[in-house]
Amino acid sequence: MASYSTNEFRSGLKVLLDGEPCAIMENEFVKPGKGQAFNRVRLRNLKTGRMWERTFKSGESIEAADVMELDMEYLYSDGEFYHFMKTDGSFEQVAASASAVGDTKEWLKEQESYQIVLWNEDPISVTAPNFIELEVVQTDPGIKGDTAQGGSKPATLSTGAVVKVPLFVNQGEIIRVDTRSSEYQSRAKG
Amino acid sequence: MAEHPWAPGGDRARWQRRAELFAYLRRFFAERGVLEVDTPVLGRLGVTDPALEAPAAEGGALQTSPEYFMKRLLAAGSGPIYQLARAFRSGEVGRRHNPEFLLLEWYRPGWDDEALREEMDALLAPLLPGFPAQRLPFDALLKQVFGLAWREAPESAWAEALEAHWATLGREGDPLALAEGDPLTILEWLYGEASETLQAPTFITDFPPALASLAALRPGGETAARFELVVAGVELANGFQELCCAKTQRERFEADRARRRQLGRPDVPVDEALLAALEAGLPPCAGVALGVDRVLMLMTGADSLDEVMPFSWARR
Numbered sequence: 479m480a481s482y483s484t485n486e487f488r489s490g491l492k493v494l495l496d497g498e499p500c501a502i503m504e505n506e507f508v509k510p511g512k513g514q515a516f517n518r519v520r521l522r523n524l525k526t527g528r529m530w531e532r533t534f535k536s537g538e539s540i541e542a543a544d545v546m547e548l549d550m551e552y553l554y555s556d557g558e559f560y561h562f563m564k565t566d567g568s569f570e571q572v573a574a575s576a577s578a579v580g581d582t583k584e585w586l587k588e589q590e591s592y593q594i595v596l597w598n599e600d601p602i603s604v605t606a607p608n609f610i611e612l613e614v615v616q617t618d619p620g621i622k623g624d625t626a627q628g629g630s631k632p633a634t635l636s637t638g639a640v641v642k643v644p645l646f647v648n649q650g651e652i653i654r655v656d657t658r659s660s661e662y663q664s665r666a667k668g
Numbered sequence: 669m670a671e672h673p674w675a676p677g678g679d680r681a682r683w684q685r686r687a688e689l690f691a692y693l694r695r696f697f698a699e700r701g702v703l704e705v706d707t708p709v710l711g712r713l714g715v716t717d718p719a720l721e722a723p724a725a726e727g728g729a730l731q732t733s734p735e736y737f738m739k740r741l742l743a744a745g746s747g748p749i750y751q752l753a754r755a756f757r758s759g760e761v762g763r764r765h766n767p768e769f770l771l772l773e774w775y776r777p778g779w780d781d782e783a784l785r786e787e788m789d790a791l792l793a794p795l796l797p798g799f800p801a802q803r804l805p806f807d808a809l810l811k812q813v814f815g816l817a818w819r820e821a822p823e824s825a826w827a828e829a830l831e832a833h834w835a836t837l838g839r840e841g842d843p844l845a846l847a848e849g850d851p852l853t854i855l856e857w858l859y860g861e862a863s864e865t866l867q868a869p870t871f872i873t874d875f876p877p878a879l880a881s882l883a884a885l886r887p888g889g890e891t892a893a894r895f896e897l898v899v900a901g902v903e904l905a906n907g908f909q910e911l912c913c914a915k916t917q918r919e920r921f922e923a924d925r926a927r928r929r930q931l932g933r934p935d936v937p938v939d940e941a942l943l944a945a946l947e948a949g950l951p952p953c954a955g956v957a958l959g960v961d962r963v964l965m966l967m968t969g970a971d972s973l974d975e976v977m978p979f980s981w982a983r984r
Contacts, residue, residue, distance in 0.1 A: 485759045488982065507762025510860015513719050513879075514853045515760070516846065518839075533841050536759060 480542040484517040484534050492524070492545035495532065499524045499543040499597045507536070524595055525602050546596045552586050560586065562594055562601070574601035582606050584639035585657045606657040611666045612636050613652050620645040630662075676978040682968060683978060689795075689964055690752065693772055696791055702748040702774060707737030709754050716924035716936045717881070721758035723767070730756035733957055734773055735882070736942040739910070742775055742953060743945035750774035752960065763972040764902060764962060766981050775955040781893050781909040784954035785871050788897065788905065792869070795967055796899060801869035806859070806891070809872055813862040823851045830854055833861055852878055864901040872896045880920075883908035897958075899966055907956030914946035 487505040500521040515536035550562035559573035585606035617633035652666035714722030714729035722729035734753040789800035847853040880892030893909030974980040
């Protein structure tokens with residue numbers, strides 16, 4: 479397996495640390511008092527999303543991680559795995575476990591495109607597009623005349639996610655949601 | 669990023685600030701009768717300093733600083749001299765490090781280090797807020813940041829101070845393991861961490877003799893006449909009341925080489941031409957090297973050297 483020396487460190491580099499695949503977010507070269515130099519590195523664990531901060535002696539090497547990021551289309555769930563298909567025309571499929579899908583489960587919509595991180599060709603994380611359009615499957619009826627007041631109510635979407643929507647949004651409507659904050663954006667056009 | 673990114677860093681306004689800074693520095697020294705010189709970047713030898721690696725190049729090495737050549741000029745009677753010099757250091761890549769960078773280095777024969785610091789105040793006052801800079805001896809800095817009277821304290825107390833500081837910053841890993849328990853490395857590291865906490869412009873003065881580098885020791889030998897300038901946690905300059913004694917200089921070079929052997933670093937021969945110049949007579953003088961790219965970084969509020977160098981390491 480390839481490895482990287484500290485002087486090759488740069489943000490975006492995928493490395494193996496404590497057996498976990500990580501992405502380097504920041505690399506700071508420090509040389510206190512003109513002595514022994516170090517690299518202070520912030521890494522994101524690609525499986526858990528957690529940030530790590532590690533210090534390496536300059537010149538040290540760490541193993542590279544075989545990590546790929548791909549856009550893939552969601553197909554279906556068989557109850558245990560979530561199946562995605564490559565969009566490069568190969569129709570190749572991968573099965574992601576519930577832990578790889580994580581909270582993105584609430585935003586899985588068929589034929590929508592997701593960012594999949596593959597480690598040694600296994601999916602380890604699934605990221606939803608920033609904005610997604612989904613149908614409201616359940617919400618209490620709105621109250622006439624309240625549109626200007628800006629009140630809100632919970633609405634259950636077709637994927638199972640529950641978001642706060644304005645009172646004028648009705649069951650059966652399609653809305654646009656920011657998946658990062660779970661916030662209602664607008665009614666979908668068309 | 670494209671496969672062959674071509675775009676330089678910064679924008680025209682930044683490049684103009686850079687050009688204006690060069691012009692200002694040259695004007696400053698011209699008005700004071702300091703002679704501009706230029707010396708080889710491709711020298712015959714690298715440097716013995718165990719913490720520096722000069723990139724090898726045809727027939728020798730790219731210079732980590734113009735110091736030795738400038739001292740040879742001083743010994744030959746140049747009088748006060750300055751240089752805007754390209755300097756090279758292998759493997760030093762980061763937000764505040766680039767393997768090739770610009771040093772403003774100057775020497776003042778007959779001056780002591782405090783007189784040179786006063787000239788630095790005058791040079792930098794129009795460029796950065798907070799000058800004249802405060803003066804803070806090395807001992808006082810460690811006392812201020814860690815409550816550590818390190819001269820009296822046992823080395824185990826240095827280690828504890830370093831560990832406690834790491835814990836406070838929420839850093840993972842064991843700093844002592846990284847330092848391999850080496851007291852000198854721990855002391856350097858304590859210094860590095862402490863200087864990073866300084867926001868207002870500060871000259872840290874009177875270094876321990878073990879960190880003297882090329883500075884003369886003060887009478888009595890308690891401290892070395894070395895200083896650093898730190899602004900917003902960034903080291904901008906390193907200066908000395910220069911060591912003029914050829915014999916002591918040779919001993920320090922040999923100590924460097926012993927340390928290199930201990931650390932498994934490649935050997936670097938002693939620069940005999942420099943020692944011969946010291947033997948011939950280097951006038952008592954103070955000298956300093958200022959990182960020009962870093963000054964520009966602080967002047968423009970940039971967060972990295974990449975924003976103030978048209979072609980940083982990553983953009984070549």
